[in-house]
Amino acid sequence: MSEAAAATVRAQVEAIYRADSRRVLATLIRLLGDFERAEEAVHDAFAAAAEQWPQNGMPKNPVAWLVSAGRFKAIDRIRRRARFDAVEAEIGRRIENDAAEAAELGEEEIADDQLRLIFTCCHPALAPDAAVALTLREICRLTTEEIAQAYLTATPTVAQRIVRAKQKIRDAGIPYQVPSEAELPHRLAAVLQVVYLVFNEGYSASSGATVTRVDLSTEAIRLARLLVALLPEPEAVALLALMLLNESRRRARSSPTGELVLLANQDRRLWDRNLIGEGMTLVGQALASKKAGPYTLQAAIAAVHASAPSADHTDWAEIVHLYDLLMRVAASAVVELNRAVAVAMCDGPAAGIALIDEILARGDLGDYRLAHSARADLLRRLGDHDKAREAYERALALTRQEPERRFLEGRLRELGASA
């Protein structure tokens, strides 16, 4: 092969690494029965590809070639260790037998392996922060350093979470399987929770000072796209829609100086119409399933906002109705709070304040900053500036985000001037 052709092949190896290394990993975890062993094998397989493909040309099915190479390299390693260890020898024999059966590797099987990997990384028996770290590492291919940066955590902390998660997968016998029909609802809910946690971390953190951080919202959307492609369940489709619709407002959510802009005051011309279009189509798909789950209803609410020309011209009655349905399938104090805000838009601030006070009187959301800032906003609109100031101060004491802090301080200044 000529030098130029060899260079092309090398570029192809890199492209395949970027596009397919996670698919190779997913299958090798199944064949080798162990995360660490599979990661070593992926590394070995790509090293072999980089060496052999420029000389021998590209194989017809690169993914299958890589899986097969990884498996042989792993068996080699195990054999070398097996000279000293009877347990390793047994594992080696088992892998050889299993792998012989699994040698036929179709697209469907590879897709199933990716689903197995997703469901294992997001198993509800793993702590949410561990599942998040493991998912970003194994499925999104982020490095431990990138994950630590994105979460403003120390790298060793993230590394330890990942190690512990892998240990639990191995020692507690978390299976490498796509869940059965009966298990699917609660297992899928666990996966969607991980995806949405990643998205929300990115969504709330995105501001001017963080340009060097990995964009977690983009990673979450990519992850949801993969999930929907593999398993087009209505709730998965709905979560993707919800994230796209939220993401569509990104440019409008903060001013050029990094100040927070609330939904009502956003310049809707800045909303990304492509994302909205895609989100609306997906919401339609999810709603067509007739069994509206929590993400479907949240996406439907986001769709009502996205299709409104302004805050005043929003179908608030429809939004209240959707929150009523959401309370039926996933009641929580936060949903109740959001419903109260929608009611205030329909029936006036006093009605909203009464509902929020009910929640607070019950002892819920006392430490939730958004409950106090929403209440403050309604009191301000009602003209009760003293009580509004109190509520803004309570919210300010609870907030840890810089743009939010500046926003609340601004509101307090405005009220101070008019008092």
Added chain:
Amino acid sequence: MKYLCLVYIDEKVLDAMPEREYDALCDAAIASDESLRRSGHYVGSNALRSVRTATSLRVRDGKLSVTDGPFAETKEHLGGYILIEAADLSEAIDLAAKCPMAAIGTIEVRPVRVDLREGMRG
């Protein structure tokens, strides 16, 4: 793999239960064990007497100290266990979720160590 399902319950909930309801719960627990036995998942099980009967002890520097009561003061206490054989954690969770006690208390599922020397630490 073997999994030990530790059943934690708030005894006040059991104490407050009407007689007929309590009897029905006991019958359901027996039926649940029987069903595990038939499907080949059952290894063993026992219900414990009230935590009021518990005694804790420890030996330090060769000295025994014995105290009345459970090791930890919590609302829910160990009320019994079921030892099962399951293919993996998902199956173990599935089986434990079918036990009637899961609807009243909390079940902690722990994989049993195969090799006594391995896996407790780290």
